[in-house]
Amino acid sequence: xxxxxxxxxxxxxxxxxxxxxxxxxxxxxxxxxxxxxxxxxxxxxxxxxxxxxxxxxxxxxxxxxxxxxxxxxxxxxxxxxxxxxxxxxxxxxxxxxxxxxxxxxxxxxxxxxxxxxxxxxxxxxxxxxxxxxxxxxxxxxxxxxxxxxxxxxxxxxxxxxxxxxxxxxxxxxxxxxxxxxxxxxxxxxxxxxxxxxxxxxxxxxxxxxxxxxxxxxxxxxxxxxxxxxxxxxxxxxxxxxxxxxxxxxxxxxxxxxxxxxxxxxxxxxxxxxxxxxxxxxxxxxxxxxxxxxxxxxxxxxxxxxxxxxxxxxxxxxxxxxxxxxxxxxxxxxxxxxxxxxxxxxxxxxxxxxxxxxxxxxxxxxxxxxxxxxxxxxxxxxxxxxxxxxxxxxxxxxxxxxxxxxxxxxxxxxxxxxxxxxxxxxxxxxxxxxxxxxxxxxxxxx
Amino acid sequence: xxxxxxxxxxxxxxxxxxxxxxxxxxxxxxxxxxxxxxxxxxxxxxxxxxxxxxxxxxxxxxxxxxxxxxxxxxxxxxxxxxxxxxxxxxxxxxxxxxxxxxxxxxxxxxxxxxxxxxxxxxxxxxxxxxxxxxxxxxxxxxxxxxxxxxxxxxxxxxxxxxxxxxxxxxxxxxxxxxxxxxxxxxxxxxxxxxxxxxxxxxxxxxxxxxxxxxxxxxxxxxxxxxxxxxxxxxxxxxxxxxxxxxxxxxxxxxxxxxxxxxxxxxxxxxxxxxxxxxxxxxxxxxxxxxxxxxxxxxxxxxxxxxxxxxxxxxxxxxxxxxxxxxxxxxxxxxxxxxxxxxxxxxxxxxxxxxxxxxxxxxxxxxxxxxxxxxxxxxxxxxxxxxxxxxxxxxxxxxxxxxxxxxxxxxxxxxxxxxxxxxxxxxxxxxxxxxxxxxxxxxxxx
Numbered sequence: 080x081x082x083x084x085x086x087x088x089x090x091x092x093x094x095x096x097x098x099x100x101x102x103x104x105x106x107x108x109x110x111x112x113x114x115x116x117x118x119x120x121x122x123x124x125x126x127x128x129x130x131x132x133x134x135x136x137x138x139x140x141x142x143x144x145x146x147x148x149x150x151x152x153x154x155x156x157x158x159x160x161x162x163x164x165x166x167x168x169x170x171x172x173x174x175x176x177x178x179x180x181x182x183x184x185x186x187x188x189x190x191x192x193x194x195x196x197x198x199x200x201x202x203x204x205x206x207x208x209x210x211x212x213x214x215x216x217x218x219x220x221x222x223x224x225x226x227x228x229x230x231x232x233x234x235x236x237x238x239x240x241x242x243x244x245x246x247x248x249x250x251x252x253x254x255x256x257x258x259x260x261x262x263x264x265x266x267x268x269x270x271x272x273x274x275x276x277x278x279x280x281x282x283x284x285x286x287x288x289x290x291x292x293x294x295x296x297x298x299x300x301x302x303x304x305x306x307x308x309x310x311x312x313x314x315x316x317x318x319x320x321x322x323x324x325x326x327x328x329x330x331x332x333x334x335x336x337x338x339x340x341x342x343x344x345x346x347x348x349x350x351x352x353x354x355x356x357x358x359x360x361x362x363x364x365x366x367x368x369x370x371x372x373x374x375x376x377x378x379x380x381x382x383x384x385x386x387x388x389x390x391x392x393x394x395x396x397x398x399x400x401x402x403x404x405x406x407x408x409x410x411x412x413x414x415x416x417x418x419x420x421x422x423x424x425x426x427x428x429x430x431x432x433x434x435x436x437x438x439x440x441x442x443x444x445x446x447x448x449x450x451x452x453x454x455x456x457x458x459x460x461x462x463x464x465x466x467x468x469x470x471x472x473x474x475x476x477x478x479x480x481x482x483x484x485x486x487x488x489x490x491x492x493x494x495x496x497x498x499x500x501x502x503x504x505x506x507x508x509x510x511x512x513x514x515x516x517x518x519x520x521x522x523x524x
Numbered sequence: 525x526x527x528x529x530x531x532x533x534x535x536x537x538x539x540x541x542x543x544x545x546x547x548x549x550x551x552x553x554x555x556x557x558x559x560x561x562x563x564x565x566x567x568x569x570x571x572x573x574x575x576x577x578x579x580x581x582x583x584x585x586x587x588x589x590x591x592x593x594x595x596x597x598x599x600x601x602x603x604x605x606x607x608x609x610x611x612x613x614x615x616x617x618x619x620x621x622x623x624x625x626x627x628x629x630x631x632x633x634x635x636x637x638x639x640x641x642x643x644x645x646x647x648x649x650x651x652x653x654x655x656x657x658x659x660x661x662x663x664x665x666x667x668x669x670x671x672x673x674x675x676x677x678x679x680x681x682x683x684x685x686x687x688x689x690x691x692x693x694x695x696x697x698x699x700x701x702x703x704x705x706x707x708x709x710x711x712x713x714x715x716x717x718x719x720x721x722x723x724x725x726x727x728x729x730x731x732x733x734x735x736x737x738x739x740x741x742x743x744x745x746x747x748x749x750x751x752x753x754x755x756x757x758x759x760x761x762x763x764x765x766x767x768x769x770x771x772x773x774x775x776x777x778x779x780x781x782x783x784x785x786x787x788x789x790x791x792x793x794x795x796x797x798x799x800x801x802x803x804x805x806x807x808x809x810x811x812x813x814x815x816x817x818x819x820x821x822x823x824x825x826x827x828x829x830x831x832x833x834x835x836x837x838x839x840x841x842x843x844x845x846x847x848x849x850x851x852x853x854x855x856x857x858x859x860x861x862x863x864x865x866x867x868x869x870x871x872x873x874x875x876x877x878x879x880x881x882x883x884x885x886x887x888x889x890x891x892x893x894x895x896x897x898x899x900x901x902x903x904x905x906x907x908x909x910x911x912x913x914x915x916x917x918x919x920x921x922x923x924x925x926x927x928x929x930x931x932x933x934x935x936x937x938x939x940x941x942x943x944x945x946x947x948x949x950x951x952x953x954x955x956x957x958x959x960x961x962x963x964x965x966x967x968x969x
Contacts, residue, residue, distance in 0.1 A: 140590075341770075
């Protein structure tokens with residue numbers, strides 16, 4: 080339904096330009112496309128010295144068709160950021176990004192195998208074996224604005240004896256600007272025994288024919304698979320518990336785990352949430368949830384978040400089901416001061432400061448405005464029991480699988496990003512090599 | 525991020541068809557588009573007597589560009605239903621539909637005026653006046669499936685001395701099947717005084733030049749603007765209170781009111797939510813919410829919802845801010861038994877029964893499955909105070925405006941739909957006239 084404050088945009092009952100357009104354009108009734116309509120409107124507006132809607136001919140063009148790259152090892156899809164996917168700063172947030180990663184990953188499967196009646200990709204040959212995500216890491220340099228067209232590229236790779244990997248690269252489809260990247264780790268389990276299972280060798284060999292060679296990774300391997308620290312009880316940060324909504328349920332019959340990110344955001348102190356930009360999230364999936372579950376949201380600062388010295392902030396997050404010790408999700412989030420984050424993202428995206436006042440004005444114009452309420456409370460002491468051992472003592476099959484697969488040799492310390500780079504393991508933008516040229520080419524629309 | 529149970533679809537590591545494809549297709553390395561890739565895969569699969577991915581060449585084509593109809597009075601946009609927009613039945617729910625209505629309404633404004641830096645449509649000439657939605661009604665005959673391409677058409681109209689109206693028609697873009705319709709009522713208020721304001725006559729005249737003539741309406745006028753009954757306290761249905769999430773905040777700086785629908789769903793008894801299909805929702809917007817608000821969710825059956833006699837069920841919903849008497853939203857929902865709803869929607873969409881087992885199997889295959897918990901409790905008695913008078917005694921500017929605009933002459937009794945139809949006021953599918961032919965034409969892609 081419609082947002083009250085957005086009404087001006089939605090009803091659009093003031094049309095001086097199109098009135099002129101009706102008068103001056105003999106082809107008025109034959110304009111069939113948005114492009115021709117908008118062009119005529121712009122021409123009419125120019126006659127009347129009214130600023131023409133210069134972007135109207137562009138912003139509503141549909142994305143290009145989803146497609147593979149030339150050797151079918153990379154799947155590419157574009158998405159226009161919708162109004163309901165943008166927040167008060169007019170930009171997509173991490174929830175939107177996570178949803179798009181999920182979508183393009185699923186569509187990659189559908190593009191190869193078609194869609195079954197169930198809605199999933201109709202992939203043959205993996206009887207009794209299913210893949211389970213155990214870890215995901217998203218690193219964002221900038222977030223796209225409402226109306227921006229984003230381009231997601233995804234590909235997969237073998238990643239150890241029992242794990243596979245899916246990576247993503249995110250960019251602005253119109254400007255080519257690099258926005259971020261993500262990587263995820265998957266294990267295979269037997270659907271009946273729920274035990275770890277190895278992918279049959281024949282299947283793996285076929286699989287590798289559609290994987291980039293040499294393997295690509297969207298985030299430098301030196302920055303991935305860093306072990307998350309233990310959560311120290313009692314928690315320093317808590318937020319009101321969250322109810323798993325029926326509308327959060329997904330085609331798998333459980334809560335879409337993007338909701339975990341939404342819940343976790345509630346524990347971030349207000350000054351950090353308002354003045355910092357989430358630049359990275361590293362997530363370990365432990366268990367699933369369903370509608371009706373009450374989820375307790377805890378946080379633990381890994382930096383001195385009380386000070387506002389403009390340095391990077393980090394938090395450890397833990398979600399667990401209310402009334403039990405079942406840990407659902409653990410994650411580390413990294414936040415950069417907005418000014419620093421915007422400078423890093425380049426001039427093309429340093430627009431928040433100009434957009435924000437307009438947003439604030441729009442919000443202020445809405446009747447019955449309510450002051451924002453801080454969603455998180457920084458607790459000096461907490462009534463939450465110090466049962467960390469119990470929380471970590473119960474692991475799901477997925478968590479157990481992760482424990483097997485993420486061995487000590489792959490665990491990195493929580494240090495600063497070293498961003499070491501070689502042709503075979505990195506395609507982040509700070510790399511001086513040119514092997515990511517295909518990815519950074521600006522779309523010609 | 526990725527759903528654990530959806531992993532098979534996302535990683536897609538089994539590629540016998542593409543292996544064949546590599547062997548038999550000399551143009552393998554030159555296949556650039558999804559269409560050619562999928563076609564080759566299908567051909568290779570046919571050689572191996574494997575069911576080809578017949579839909580792969582189609583389901584990932586991008587929607588057509590957003591566009592106007594010939595006389596620029598109707599704006600048309602298409603959307604592919606994403607995985608995160610589908611529920612356990614593999615279909616979009618009312619939340620998805622409401623988000624798409626919002627999106628196409630906003631884009632209609634952007635298509636006419638371009639997009640301002642704020643993200644909103646850059647509409648000139650309405651200084652100090654803003655539009656506020658007071659009412660919305662969505663009527664669905666069928667819900668699109670995950671992967672379906674839906675087509676939304678929208679247009680506006682004058683609707684009384686102080687109100688305007690925006691309507692929508694929703695159909696399957698590939699098959700032309702009618703899915704549903706919606707209508708909304710808007711008032712104009714002065715942004716400074718917050719009082720009702722009349723649209724200047726000159727603006728209105730320009731506005732009407734882009735409105736269909738004679739006026740169109742997507743839902744028969746005999747079925748719209750039916751007054752919602754008073755809520756009787758104490759409530760018979762309650763659900764756990766909902767926390768306004770930061771991720772629910774929208775570009776207006778308040779909670780996207782689509783979240784109201786998500787909250788309201790929690791109060792529906794489990795057997796109705798599982799066995800019935802939401803066929804209509806009529807909403808009165810009373811106040812806005814912001815992140816951190818605790819929202820109390822109440823319900824009142826308008827039919828004998830305890831019996832399972834297969835008849836239509838209705839509920840009255842009321843949302844209010846916890847700890848206050850501020851009524852946020854009141855709505856009536858109408859639910860039809862799923863079998864009846866599917867029959868009404870036609871054979872093309874009677875696929876739930878075949879899709880559901882696959883979905884259930886996928887869900888069952890996920891580790892650590894948790895039994896569903898009923899989200900609503902049918903209270904014989906309730907501890908909620910009987911303060912209905914107080915709840916209704918405090919009205920926002922929007923609510924006051926609605927009270928002015930929805931006069932007795934327009935209020936209909938809560939009877940069965942009479943579906944009276946004439947060329948000027950109706951374009952629902954049961955109409956035997958042919959004036960909606962443009963709308964029901966199947967897209968040729």
